Amino acid sequence: MNRLAPSILSADFSRLGEEVKTIEEAGAHIIHVDVMDGHFVPNISFGSAVMKSLLGKTKLPFDVHLMITDPDRYIKDFVTENTEIITVHQEACIHLHRTLQMIKSHGVKAGVSLNPATPLFTLEYVFEDLDYVLIMSVNPGFGGQKFIPSALEKIRKLAVMKAQRNPDLIIAVDGGITLENVEDVVGAGANLIVAGSSVFGAPDVKKRVQDFLALL
Ligand code: DX5
Ligand code: ZN
Numbered sequence: 001m002n003r004l005a006p007s008i009l010s011a012d013f014s015r016l017g018e019e020v021k022t023i024e025e026a027g028a029h030i031i032h033v034d035v036m037d038g039h040f041v042p043n044i045s046f047g048s049a050v051m052k053s054l055l056g057k058t059k060l061p062f063d064v065h066l067m068i069t070d071p072d073r074y075i076k077d078f079v080t081e082n083t084e085i086i087t088v089h090q091e092a093c094i095h096l097h098r099t100l101q102m103i104k105s106h107g108v109k110a111g112v113s114l115n116p117a118t119p120l121f122t123l124e125y126v127f128e129d130l131d132y133v134l135i136m137s138v139n140p141g142f143g144g145q146k147f148i149p150s151a152l153e154k155i156r157k158l159a160v161m162k163a164q165r166n167p168d169l170i171i172a173v174d175g176g177i178t179l180e181n182v183e184d185v186v187g188a189g190a191n192l193i194v195a196g197s198s199v200f201g202a203p204d205v206k207k208r209v210q211d212f213l214a215l216l
Pocket of ligand 1: 007009010032034065138139140141142143144145174175176177194195196197198
């Protein structure tokens with residue numbers, strides 16, 4: 001099943017609970033949580049306390065995207081009853097294999113994200129350990145950027161590796177996804193679609209989620 005993961009980075013933080021309720025009622029599958037530290041990426045978003053404020057307010061699982069240096073120090077803070085996936089950046093991990101095992105030791109799915117310039121072969125020796133790969137289709141740090149088309153070829157190649165070596169792998173794509181290009185990324189092999197500004201920036205968020213779901 002293909003899933004839609006609205007990113008709360010583009011939500012109205014003063015009404016976060018209501019925003020999440022709206023996407024849940026509209027049928028979104030999972031909440032994408034963008035954590036930025038101002039070091040790994042040139043922007044600061046929010047930390048685990050904001051994510052935890054949603055506990056008990058939504059049944060949707062959390063897809064945690066850590067855009068931070070030294071993620072090992074913070075992984076535990078993001079493990080909650082709603083947390084399905086924790087993703088670290090390949091570029092931020094010196095001991096990626098160890099970090100993935102640490103995530104799994106908490107009983108959540110382990111993911112790795114690749115920046116647009118980072119090749120798939122950096123995952124060669126951990127590929128069978130992965131539950132999830134997040135292909136960045138923008139340079140991480142900000143919502144509302146334009147989709148970088150080379151992500152499509154990367155997703156296609158990853159889908160081939162998945163079929164050969166890790167059939168349960170979740171392939172996610174993140175950045176610049178709109179109603180106009182979502183069918184292209186799904187066609188390339190992505191099965192978890194992250195969308196921030198195109199969901200929460202819409203005049204009618206509920207309708208926008210439903211329009212996305214119709215294209216998955
Ligand atoms: C970018 C974040 C994305 C962001 C996507 O650094 O990882 O998840 O929220 O936003 P849009 O969909 O607006 O590109
Ligand atoms: Zn993200």
